[in-house]
Amino acid sequence: MATGGGAVAGQRARARESRLGRRGYSWMTLAPALALVALFTLFPVGYAAWTSVHRHVLVLQDRPYVGLRNYQNAIEDPLFADAIKSSLIFVAFAVPLVTIAGLLVALLLNQRVRGFAILLVLVLLPWSIPTVSAGITWRLLLHGDFGAIDGFLYRIGAIDEYIQWLSSPDLAMASVIGVHIWREFPLPAILFLAALQTIPPELSEAARLDRANGWERFRYVTLPHLKAALLIVLVYETIIALSVFDLVYVLTGGGPGSATTLFSWFTYTATFKYLNFGQGAALSFIMAAVLLVFIVVYMRIVRVREEPS
């Protein structure tokens, strides 16, 4: 800024900025980001709302207003109830199991044991790779004819016949949930570990001197410190579990039958397989509405937590 040209340019920039004013500057710096985000979030939700009350089928040119008929058709589809049921089952198992797995891993990693530093690195791996890659890897492992897991169980004599992990209805759902947990546990583990590390060691020490056993120390010292993280993980993982798509695509394709047709998968098939955009939009809108509830809950939790500071 010492050279003459720089100073002049600087003065000009300052003059420009002061003319612009504080509000002008603020909105100018926000506008590009806000516009981009709005273009792909606000606009799509609005558009979905509009499309959902019109007939919008790719092969037909005219798009008359049809009221709530798209919603009615979507809901009356016998597969709709199935999809809701599948999604509920998925959420009911995946969310608690992911949370517990993350908590156990965090409690383990919080111990001072030699060599655990390497575990902290490893834990990130399942989370860092593309979901699609994780899903296909597990598809090969679980393959009912050549899968390595069946091969291993067969070799050690645990099974006489290969198990159809992905093509028998009950096991398929359990397998998808299992793979989801494998991929998703690192995030809660990291959050819980961070929360655990904020607990002053003196507290646990004091409890130990009071002759509290392991469970009591966990229940009365550790758990209260994890409450906030626990709530956040539960709500966040519910949002994630409700929107699972990639895993279903590569693991089961929604089958066998409709055994793993989660709601997001149902929406996808309605739209892109049958090219019924009106009905797809109606389903998307239902989904966005449900998710919005969870998002608002999530934001309230994080807000409330911040207030004291």
Next chain:
Amino acid sequence: VRRRRRIANTLYACAGVVLALVILIPFLFVLSASLQTESELIRRPPPIVSPNPTVDNYEYVFTGNVPAAYASRELLRGTVTQDVRQIPKGLRNSFIVALGTVLINLVLATLAAYTFARERFRGRHAAFFFILGSRLLPSVAVAVPIYVSLRSLGLLDSKLGLVLIYSAFTLPFSIWVLTLYFRSLPAEIEEAARIDGCTRIETLRHVVLPLAAPGLAAIGAFSFLFSYSEFMFALFTTETPHAKTIPVIIASVSVNPDASYTLIAVGIVLSMIAPIVFALAFRRYITSGLVASLTRG
């Protein structure tokens, strides 16, 4: 008491080994599978490690030289193995798209986050609320309308279209992480710079950014990992090898019932290299960024 401590430590170590195995076995399996020949892999039960590993599968993906082990079965596998040849192109596309998204994030998120962190103006809360809320909107809920709007913008089947979508989906997160980061920096240095006559932009560039490197590293790593791996939008909006990213290519190969398992494994291994390198290189920033962004609002 000391003996109990020792027993406990042994138990923890055992649990640690189990955890490491659960994490690593799928990776080792797919690596080993990519180095085998098809006839070995589909034996029942398959060998744990191939007695004679081969890199022929990798060579085929990159050069098109059909491995000797396939030559006899080429008639069976002809069309499918062709798909695998798109993998190098897909890796390149994913890389370009991811870098483009990172770049947009670094510029736009920095500008916006600095304003959120330091300026007070009307509408600030509303704008911030909007950013916070849209951060969690999952892609499935807006996939259809985004497909339609991309079509009307003429951006279907293009890398630019993907960069725009991914930027929109990563920006809220980046802005949030950076805002938290900027707020944690002491404001006094910036005030001093302002008194010395720097404009806001100059202060941001010369004073704040050098201090904010860890925050920038975190958002760079996040937006890279997200856009490199994103599947659903890439699946809906791309059609040709010109724009298809690596997750789309390996997914379409893998759901083909005739696909060769060894070649699928090669695709998976190749698709995981860049994200793993990135995640490990930026591990510290990723961890702190995740914790801050998810637990503070």
